Amino acid sequence: xxxxxxxxxxxxxxRDQIRDRRxxxxxxxxxxxxxxxxxxxxxxxxxxxxxxxxxVGVANLQALPQGPAAPDLAALVGTAAVVGADRTRxxxxxxxxxxxxxxxxxxxxNTLGGNLVVKPIxxxxxxxxxxxxIDALLVIDPDFxxxxxxxxxxxxxxxxxxxxxxxxxxxxxxTAALRKWQARLRQVHFLRAGxxxxxxxxxxxxDPQSEKSSEKKIADEIRDTLVKVLPFLVVMWMLTGxxxxxxxxTAGEKERGTMETLLISPAARxxxxxxxxxxxxxxxxGTAIWNVxxxxxxxxxxxxxxxxxxxxxxxxxxxVLAAIPLAMLFAALCLSLGVFARSTKEGNYYMVPxxxxxxxxxxxxxxxGIELDAKTSWVPMTNALLLQQRLMSVRPDxxxxxxxxxxxxxxxxxxxxxxxxxxxxxxxxxxxxREAQVSGKKxxxxxxxxx
Numbered sequence: 001x002x003x004x005x006x007x008x009x010x011x012x013x014x015r016d017q018i019r020d021r022r023x024x025x026x027x028x029x030x031x032x033x034x035x036x037x038x039x040x041x042x043x044x045x046x047x048x049x050x051x052x053x054x055x056v057g058v059a060n061l062q063a064l065p066q067g068p069a070a071p072d073l074a075a076l077v078g079t080a081a082v083v084g085a086d087r088t089r090x091x092x093x094x095x096x097x098x099x100x101x102x103x104x105x106x107x108x109x110n111t112l113g114g115n116l117v118v119k120p121i122x123x124x125x126x127x128x129x130x131x132x133x134i135d136a137l138l139v140i141d142p143d144f145x146x147x148x149x150x151x152x153x154x155x156x157x158x159x160x161x162x163x164x165x166x167x168x169x170x171x172x173x174x175t176a177a178l179r180k181w182q183a184r185l186r187q188v189h190f191l192r193a194g195x196x197x198x199x200x201x202x203x204x205x206x207d208p209q210s211e212k213s214s215e216k217k218i219a220d221e222i223r224d225t226l227v228k229v230l231p232f233l234v235v236m237w238m239l240t241g242x243x244x245x246x247x248x249x250t251a252g253e254k255e256r257g258t259m260e261t262l263l264i265s266p267a268a269r270x271x272x273x274x275x276x277x278x279x280x281x282x283x284x285x286g287t288a289i290w291n292v293x294x295x296x297x298x299x300x301x302x303x304x305x306x307x308x309x310x311x312x313x314x315x316x317x318x319x320v321l322a323a324i325p326l327a328m329l330f331a332a333l334c335l336s337l338g339v340f341a342r343s344t345k346e347g348n349y350y351m352v353p354x355x356x357x358x359x360x361x362x363x364x365x366x367x368x369g370i371e372l373d374a375k376t377s378w379v380p381m382t383n384a385l386l387l388q389q390r391l392m393s394v395r396p397d398x399x400x401x402x403x404x405x406x407x408x409x410x411x412x413x414x415x416x417x418x419x420x421x422x423x424x425x426x427x428x429x430x431x432x433x434r435e436a437q438v439s440g441k442k443x444x445x446x447x448x449x450x451x
Contacts, residue, residue, distance in 0.1 A: 001274055005267045009275025010282070017245050017283060027241050027287045035294050052114045054170035057134035058095065059124040063144040065091040091148060091188050094181045104184075106176035114169050116177065129161050135170035136160045148189070219303075223310045228366045230295065230316075231388035234288045234323055235362055235381070239330050241287025242280050243351050246334030249276045251341035259432060269426045273335065277419060280331035285324060292320055312394050319388035325411040326384050330354075332418035339425045339432070365389065377406035380414045 017023050093101060100116050121128065124139040141147065141154035148154060158174060161167035187197035253259040262272060296311065303310045333354060341347035358381065365385035370376065372386040387407050390400065425431050 001268070001270055005271045006274040006278060009262075009267060009272060010278040013245075013249055013276055013279035014282065017248065017279070020248070023244055023248070026244055027283065028290060031237070031291050031294050035298055053117045054114045054136070054166065054173065055117045055119050055134045056170060056174055057119050057121045057128055057137045058140065059121050059137065060140040060142050060144070061095065061118075061120045063140050063142050064095060065093050065145060065148075089188055089191050091145075092181070092184050094178075100177055101181075104177045104180040106173060106180065114173055116170070116173055124157075124159075126159060129159060129167070132161075135167045136174050138174060148185075219310060226299065226310060227389050227393045230292075230392065231319065231323075231385045232362050232366060233295070234292060234320070234388070235326060235358065235385065237291045238284045238288040238323065238327050239354065239358060242284035242327065242330040242334045243354070245283045246276075246280045246331065246338045247341065247344050247347035247351070249280065250335060250338035251344050251347035254341075254432075255343055263432065270423050273419070273423045273426050276335055277328075277331050277422070280335060281324075281327050284330055285327040288323055288327065289320065292316070312392055315392040315394070319391040322384060322388050322391060325408065325415065326381065328415045329381070329411060329418065332415050332422055336418050336422040336425060339422065361385075372400050372403050372407075374403065374406075377403035378410050380410050383407040383410060 094104065095101070095118055098118055098120075100118060105116065119134055121134075121137075124137060126137065128134045129137055137159040139157040139159065141156065144154040144156075156178060158171055158178075160171040186200065190197050190199045253262065263269075267275075296313075296316070299310050334351065337350045337354070338347050341350055361379065361381040362385060364370065364379075365382045370382075370386065372383065372390055376386055377383050383403075384407060387404065
């Protein structure tokens with residue numbers, strides 16, 4: 001194979017693709033429109049959730065503890081001197097001045113937003129739920145306060161509408177608020193019994209998340225999600241950036257009648273495939289680079305808002321470089337399929353199986369607990385995504401360098417096989433000139449015989 005001829009064909013294909021406005025819009029313009037749209041939708045969704053009102057009907061509201069909000073009991077934990085003076089401490093109220101006490105409203109990155117609005121009702125009428133007058137119903141035991149004083153367990157019942165999103169959200173947030181209120185009630189109950197407020201805490205557990213602020217927890221959740229999602233997005237865009245140029249270089253040349261001119265040139269068939277392969281690889285990988293740049297800008301804005309790092313830039317750069325074998329694999333596969341097509345329309349049909357092959361392998365890399373090991377390092381495409389995830393994550397354990405050779409060997413074998421198949425197809429006249437079949441005769445198609 002003569003490299004100058006391969007390079008000449010590759011540059012010729014790149015020049016033709018750059019001149020095509022549709023290809024440029026798909027590769028460069030579409031991401032510029034999509035990412036701001038995604039960010040805008042996310043901002044609108046967040047603002048809508050912040051202002052969303054979830055009406056909670058409360059039956060027997062008067063049975064709840066009344067009075068001023070209780071002070072924080074953290075300072076009283078383990079102080080026996082104050083225990084005796086708190087035998088008459090009032091139970092903290094859940095609802096004060098017609099609203100839930102802010103202390104008990106959940107603030108959690110895993111909990112959706114929405115403002116809980118209290119609506120006192122006389123009886124536990126579930127028809128109010130059916131009529132959507134309220135989103136959730138909280139039924140309080142009529143003897144709630146008296147049972148607490150007697151050391152009994154009063155009952156709180158939460159009701160909602162089955163299969164309705166607003167009601168499910170209201171029930172979720174109401175349950176979280178009641179859990180926090182229950183913990184405070186337990187502390188006061190122990191103090192009133194002459195016990196320390198942490199009496200039920202036999203041991204003290206200090207986990208890595210307990211000392212983090214809510215902003216830090218949200219940042220950690222976003223960072224962990226990006227590590228898994230970013231390689232998947234890169235693969236999808238790389239596949240998109242390879243499919244359309246490959247179709248245009250194969251089926252498109254057949255439609256335009258330029259394939260014959262290229263075939264009678266002094267270039268060998270393997271050199272023609274090599275040039276087209278190099279051009280498709282560069283376009284696919286360039287699409288990935290462009291999308292990573294846009295994603296870094298979007299993540300940088302979020303990082304500035306959260307005041308916490310979300311991306312490990314050296315790992316991101318190494319992860320992008322690790323995507324080069326995938327770009328080569330996609331280019332070889334797309335050329336192998338595209339050469340079968342009589343037209344660009346038919347070429348698009350032939351590319352559909354690519355997504356059925358890529359998506360399951362890509363989703364498998366995002367499954368919980370799946371990491372790069374001796375088995376997954378031999379699974380094509382999944383191994384590359386797992387390698388990228390590991391490169392972008394910040395972890396104290398040693399990097400699994402021992403599995404990298406298996407990843408490269410697996411991908412290199414797939415690229416060589418696909419590229420060899422593409423060269424084989426370019427040497428078959430019956431494939432290259434299938435668009436010239438005589439009417440009435442049957443020709444071969446990837447999906448069956450055609451007349």
